[in-house]
Amino acid sequence: MSPSDVPAIEVRQATKRFGSLQALGGVDLEIRQGEFFALLGPNGAGKTTLISALAGLQRLSSGSIRVMGHDVVSDYRAARRALGVVPQELVFDPFFSVRELLRIQSGYFGLRRNDDWVDELLVSLDLASKADTNMRALSGGMKRRVLVAQALVHRPPVIVLDEPTAGVDVELRQTLWQFIRRLNADGHTIVLTTHYLEEAEELCTRIAMLKAGRIVALDSTAGILRRVSQRVLRVRVEAAAALPLALAGLGAELEADLIRVPFETHDQIEGLLGRVREAGLRVQEVEISRPDLEQAFIEIMQGAGA
Numbered sequence: 001m002s003p004s005d006v007p008a009i010e011v012r013q014a015t016k017r018f019g020s021l022q023a024l025g026g027v028d029l030e031i032r033q034g035e036f037f038a039l040l041g042p043n044g045a046g047k048t049t050l051i052s053a054l055a056g057l058q059r060l061s062s063g064s065i066r067v068m069g070h071d072v073v074s075d076y077r078a079a080r081r082a083l084g085v086v087p088q089e090l091v092f093d094p095f096f097s098v099r100e101l102l103r104i105q106s107g108y109f110g111l112r113r114n115d116d117w118v119d120e121l122l123v124s125l126d127l128a129s130k131a132d133t134n135m136r137a138l139s140g141g142m143k144r145r146v147l148v149a150q151a152l153v154h155r156p157p158v159i160v161l162d163e164p165t166a167g168v169d170v171e172l173r174q175t176l177w178q179f180i181r182r183l184n185a186d187g188h189t190i191v192l193t194t195h196y197l198e199e200a201e202e203l204c205t206r207i208a209m210l211k212a213g214r215i216v217a218l219d220s221t222a223g224i225l226r227r228v229s230q231r232v233l234r235v236r237v238e239a240a241a242a243l244p245l246a247l248a249g250l251g252a253e254l255e256a257d258l259i260r261v262p263f264e265t266h267d268q269i270e271g272l273l274g275r276v277r278e279a280g281l282r283v284q285e286v287e288i289s290r291p292d293l294e295q296a297f298i299e300i301m302q303g304a305g306a
Helices: 047-054 074-079 098-108 115-124 138-152 170-185 196-204 220-226 266-278 293-305
Strands: 009-018 021-031 038-039 062-067 083-086 159-161 189-191 206-211 213-222 231-237 253-255 258-263 281-289
Touching: 009 047, 009 074, 009 253, 021 047, 021 062, 021 206, 021 213, 038 047, 038 196, 047 083, 047 098, 047 159, 047 170, 098 115, 098 138, 098 220, 115 138, 138 159, 138 170, 170 189, 170 196, 189 196, 196 220, 196 293, 206 220, 206 293, 213 220, 213 293, 231 266, 258 266, 266 281
Parallel strands: 038 189, 038 206, 083 159, 159 189
Antiparallel strands: 009 021, 009 062, 206 213, 231 258, 231 281, 253 258
16 A cells, blocks of 8 residues: 555544443444545544544544554654644633743654744745744734644645534634635645535545444535435415415425425426416525535434434
8 A cells, every 4th residue: 555545544443331321333434645534423423533633632432543553652752743633622722822831732743843834834824923922912803813723733635624614703714714725726635524514515525424432424515415305496476375385295385485396306396386387386596505514404304313
C-alpha cells in the first residue's frame, strides 16, 4: 500500500463502555486522505467519545484506531503529530497572549522555528490584531479562533473540528470555512461534527451518522439525500376550500393557498401541474423543494430505532 492509499483515519470494531453504558458499540469507519467528512448524530450518539479515543484522551474498551497508519495507542507520538483537534469546549490558558500560546503549542511538537506559520494562521483566522492580547481579554468567538489556530500550529494532515461554529457569529463562520476549505484543497483531511446540518450538507462529500454508539448511515452526501428524502412540488393557488380528491390520492397536502405534492423525478412535474389545473385551481407560483440533510437526518434517526 502506497502512502497515499493509507486511510487518514481507520476505526476497527471500536467499543467503549462506561460501566453499564455502552458509548461505542463496534464502530467500523474508514476516512480517506483529502476527504471533507461529516460525523453526525444526536447528543449521546458517541461522537465525542470517538473523537476522544481518536485523540488519545480515552482508551477504547476494545478495537483499534489509526491516524495516517499510526495506532493511537502503540504509536501515539506519530498519531498525535498527524492529528489536530478543535474541541467543542473553550479551553485556554489565561496567562498568555495569543502569539505566546501558539508558540508554546509549537514547542509541544518540537517546532523551534515556526513563527512564519504562526503569523499565517493569525492572518488567515483574522487574529493578527489580537496577537499580543491576553487570552482572558478575548471574546468567545476570538477564543474559538485561537483553538483552531492551536490545532493547526503543527500542520497536521488530519483535522477534526468538533462543533467549531457553535455559538459564534456569521463573520467567524465565513472566515473559518474559507480557511478550512483552503486547507482541504491543499490536501488536508477534514472531519466535522456539527448540529448545523446545512454546514455539513454544503461542505462535506461523505457523511457517517451515529446513533447509540453505532453507525446507522454511511454514504456520500448526495447518496444520503437521494436515498431517504423526497422532493416536493409547492404550488401556490388562488385560495381553495378543500383539497381536490384527484390530488389527495397523490399524497398532496393543502395549507391555505399552498399545495404540496411529493414527487420522485422531474419529468413528473408537468403532469402534476396539469392535475392541479384540471381540478379547477389557478396556479400563481411554483417552487420545487429539494431534499435537505435535516430531513434525511430525522428520517434516518427515526428509522434506526433505539
